[in-house]
Amino acid sequence: MVSLGGRQAAEGAVTLTGNPFVDTGLAVISSMADNGRGLNDIEELTIEHVSQVYGDGTALARANSRLKSFTMLFTSNSLLTQPSIKRREVRETMYRAVLSGLLAHVGSDNHTVLARCQACGAERSLDFKSVCRESLKGLESLKSEAKVVGRDWFPLAGSLGSDAQALPGASRAVHLCAKCLFAVHYLPLGVFLLDGRLAVLQCTASDFWYDLLRGISREILRRVRAGIDDTLWAKGGSSRFVSQLLSLFRELKSAHAAYDLRPGTTLQVWRFTNSGASAECEIEEVPSTALVFLQEAASLGLEHEIEKLLEQDRKRERSFFRCIAEQRDYAGLYPQGRWAGASPVLYALYQTRICGRSASEIRIARRLASHLGRSLGGKEFADLQRREAFREGLRHRNRIRRTMADMTRCGEFCLGDYLSLFPPVDSDSGLTAAWGGWDVLSYYVHHASDASPIPGVADNIHPERAEKEQIVRYYANTIFDYLMAEHGRARFESQVIGRLARNAIGSTWLRRLFVILAEEHAHFSYGHWRRLCCLDDGRTSTGELLFQMRLLWIEWLKTGWTTSLPAPPLTWVATSGLSRDVEGQLYEVVTDYVRQRGLSRFRRDVLMPMRKGDMGIGWFRTQLVREEEDDSGENEGWTEEQWVDFLRDDEGMSMTSERLFQLHLCIAELYRRQRDEATSRHE
Numbered sequence: 001m002v003s004l005g006g007r008q009a010a011e012g013a014v015t016l017t018g019n020p021f022v023d024t025g026l027a028v029i030s031s032m033a034d035n036g037r038g039l040n041d042i043e044e045l046t047i048e049h050v051s052q053v054y055g056d057g058t059a060l061a062r063a064n065s066r067l068k069s070f071t072m073l074f075t076s077n078s079l080l081t082q083p084s085i086k087r088r089e090v091r092e093t094m095y096r097a098v099l100s101g102l103l104a105h106v107g108s109d110n111h112t113v114l115a116r117c118q119a120c121g122a123e124r125s126l127d128f129k130s131v132c133r134e135s136l137k138g139l140e141s142l143k144s145e146a147k148v149v150g151r152d153w154f155p156l157a158g159s160l161g162s163d164a165q166a167l168p169g170a171s172r173a174v175h176l177c178a179k180c181l182f183a184v185h186y187l188p189l190g191v192f193l194l195d196g197r198l199a200v201l202q203c204t205a206s207d208f209w210y211d212l213l214r215g216i217s218r219e220i221l222r223r224v225r226a227g228i229d230d231t232l233w234a235k236g237g238s239s240r241f242v243s244q245l246l247s248l249f250r251e252l253k254s255a256h257a258a259y260d261l262r263p264g265t266t267l268q269v270w271r272f273t274n275s276g277a278s279a280e281c282e283i284e285e286v287p288s289t290a291l292v293f294l295q296e297a298a299s300l301g302l303e304h305e306i307e308k309l310l311e312q313d314r315k316r317e318r319s320f321f322r323c324i325a326e327q328r329d330y331a332g333l334y335p336q337g338r339w340a341g342a343s344p345v346l347y348a349l350y351q352t353r354i355c356g357r358s359a360s361e362i363r364i365a366r367r368l369a370s371h372l373g374r375s376l377g378g379k380e381f382a383d384l385q386r387r388e389a390f391r392e393g394l395r396h397r398n399r400i401r402r403t404m405a406d407m408t409r410c411g412e413f414c415l416g417d418y419l420s421l422f423p424p425v426d427s428d429s430g431l432t433a434a435w436g437g438w439d440v441l442s443y444y445v446h447h448a449s450d451a452s453p454i455p456g457v458a459d460n461i462h463p464e465r466a467e468k469e470q471i472v473r474y475y476a477n478t479i480f481d482y483l484m485a486e487h488g489r490a491r492f493e494s495q496v497i498g499r500l501a502r503n504a505i506g507s508t509w510l511r512r513l514f515v516i517l518a519e520e521h522a523h524f525s526y527g528h529w530r531r532l533c534c535l536d537d538g539r540t541s542t543g544e545l546l547f548q549m550r551l552l553w554i555e556w557l558k559t560g561w562t563t564s565l566p567a568p569p570l571t572w573v574a575t576s577g578l579s580r581d582v583e584g585q586l587y588e589v590v591t592d593y594v595r596q597r598g599l600s601r602f603r604r605d606v607l608m609p610m611r612k613g614d615m616g617i618g619w620f621r622t623q624l625v626r627e628e629e630d631d632s633g634e635n636e637g638w639t640e641e642q643w644v645d646f647l648r649d650d651e652g653m654s655m656t657s658e659r660l661f662q663l664h665l666c667i668a669e670l671y672r673r674q675r676d677e678a679t680s681r682h683e
Contacts (some may be wrong), residue, residue: 012046014106016206017120017180020270021155024200025183027213028190029053032221042210047106050182054103057096060185063224065092069188069231072198073274078152094139099185101135102126105178117177119154125175128153148173154184155274156281189224190217192232194241194271195319202268208261212248238321239310242294246306249298261295264288290324293353296455302346309333309342324354329439335446336387344450347443352455355436359454364417365440366450371412372403373448384445390438400441401547402501408554415469415551424468430535431468431545470568475532476549477565478521479513480556493557500550507533507542511661516611518668519603523567526665527575576666582624582646583666585637589623590670599675607671610664617647617660 016023026045031038033049054060064070065080065088076083080095105111111131112124128149150173151157157174190213191198203209220232233240252259266288272281297306306320309332313319323330333350335341342350351357373381383389389396407413421440422433444450483492499505510533518524533542555561576583593602609615626637638646649655 012048012107013043014045014047014050014179016042019119019180020200020202020268021187022119022180022183023202024190024213025186027210028186028217029183030210031214031217032189038214038218042206050106051103054099057099058092060099061092061096064095064185064188066229067188067224067231068229069191069198072231073155073184073187073191075152075274090139094136097135097139098132099182101131102178102182105131106182108178112177113175115175117180118175119180120177122177122179124177126178126181128173128176128181131178149176149181150174151274151279153181155187156272156279189220192216192220192237192241193234194237194269194321196237197271197273198231199237199241199272200270202270203265205262205265208265209267211252212244212267215244215248215251236310236313238319239313242310242321242324243303243307245291245294246298246303249295250303253299261288261291265291267291284325286325287327289327289353289356293324293349296349296353297346300345300349302343302349305343305346312339327354327356329355329436334387334439334443335385341443341446344447344452347447348452348454351440357436357440358420361420361437361440362454364421365437365444366448367412368400368403368407368421369441369444369448371407372400372445375403375406381445385442387442390442397438398503405501405550405554408551409558411558413551414555415472415548418548418551419465419469423465427536429531430541431472431532431548432535432541433544467568471532471570472545472548473552474523474565474568475545476552478517478523479549480553480561481564482513482517489557492553497550497553497557500546505546507540510542510546512611515661515664515668518665519607519672521567522574522672523570523572524665525574525669526577526662527573528570529661529665530577531572574669576669577662578666585624586663586666587670590667590674594671594674599671599678602671607668610667617656617663620660620663 014026016026027042029050030042030045032053033039033045039045039049061080071078071081074080078095079085079098080091082091085091085094105126109124111127111134113127114123115125116123117125149157154174154176157176187200191200193199201209201213203212216232223230223232267286269284269286270281271284273279294306297303309330310320312332318331320330320332330350332339333342333347341347348359348362351362352359372384376384384396384399390400404413404418421437425432425434480492483496487495496505511529514524514529532545533540535541578586590602593606597605606615606619610619621643624638625640625643647654647656647659
């Protein structure tokens, strides 16, 4: 809502209301006041200015009768365009008479009723029927339905969603004051089309809002004088609106070298239609980030480049305006075909101000692109420059990952750099990276030698990223310590790092390490596995986790890492993924085995063969499925039919390998707990 800034209103002042339709009309009047030069401050508007602009109403009536926006605002049933009144001059005379009557009652208590104005909140509203009767004396009588306030006098009055349509038999007329009813008839000189709908503006900074509307109003008046009756920006509305904002910022910079938007300034765009049963309105916000971006672009002299971009806009839902308003990336910034893309300065400004990327992300992408340019052959590098290259399967993305690993080996890259460019997606399942980094990289492979300044944005690490990085570091460190102790550095480099580089290691390898490490560590349960490696749809996805650990392992091999990291404060539940009944039976199996033969025998006879694959699902079957029941019915365990059902999912498909993984993790966990309890008793 626009604000008066707390200043005392002068006597006779016509103040803003907070209603976008009324305030737009007042802004138009202000821009036409003072002999056409316009008021410098809308808060200077008085009733004298309004009367001066209106005169006898002839100019307004003639302009509105021609403008196509008028019937869009007030319907074809408006008095000025009423088809039942054949003579145009009669319609204009009657229209002027009513408007003059409205103006005469602005600030007056005559012909008012004790009902609040539903547009501005004034304590009293106008008895519109009485004013019409008085104003039209001696003229052709007004239709009865025109004697109440409807959409033909105020946009959206009694439209979709109101009691007038929901309960027509019980509806009542809208209550409005004289000022609101009069001011809205200057709307045709202050509205524009945005994506097929009329639009009016509101803003949290009244001075900026007024400067913007004054420019729009003057453009419409210029068109009226030139005989152009089409609604402003009937074609390319969103592009023209952005151009208007850029033009305003350019003018403000010229007039005020140190001009800055007030912090947090936002612009609300009311897009609406007032015709037929489809009458409706929606409010879109142009956030402060978008306005700051446009202001900075104008200050850097980028407005002409942006206007060239706007000429390419084809689809409304992906237009430049929509993208900056919704704070998402804009496809027109990227090279495509003969289009060379935006300049590096504009691209970096857009990414940091609109997409929320930090300056370090841009620098990392440039550094990576520069390394690719030096290390790849011309043909291979040119192949990466195709817009769709990174979306064509994994081939090109894996090539980039190999380069990241090579740079890490040389100390030119690290996991922190990777996570800056590819932050983790905020999700409760699986470790996945945001796609946006590939788009940034796809731009900079065309500008590998760019060294232009990047707008400085603080590199604030999101808590989600910091938490997931800590988790990855813990699991990578635990696996690293185990494999280095078991196999040594040379074998680790060849059998782990080397195989990862060839994509020869995947979920099977990682599962094996999980069941081994579950014997020693609490954070290797099936529940932890799912949080790390399973997506929301249940599919296993270990590629992202393995690549991030690969970068860490390369870095640690280079630096001689020897420190063991403590477990992070995980809030994940260490579930087995099995029912309580199954967990209970496995607990009895493990406990009985340990009681009869000891912990070391259980590890040697069960867990070690399980690791090697010498024992599998068959062992669990022998422990859980009962033999043929004896006459006493005392045998416990599952029937064969229950066991078969256990090995199938809800759709009847086999899930034997998944069940084996769950069961193995569960007995490894039970072994670890019993061993820890035994150790505690001896201590």
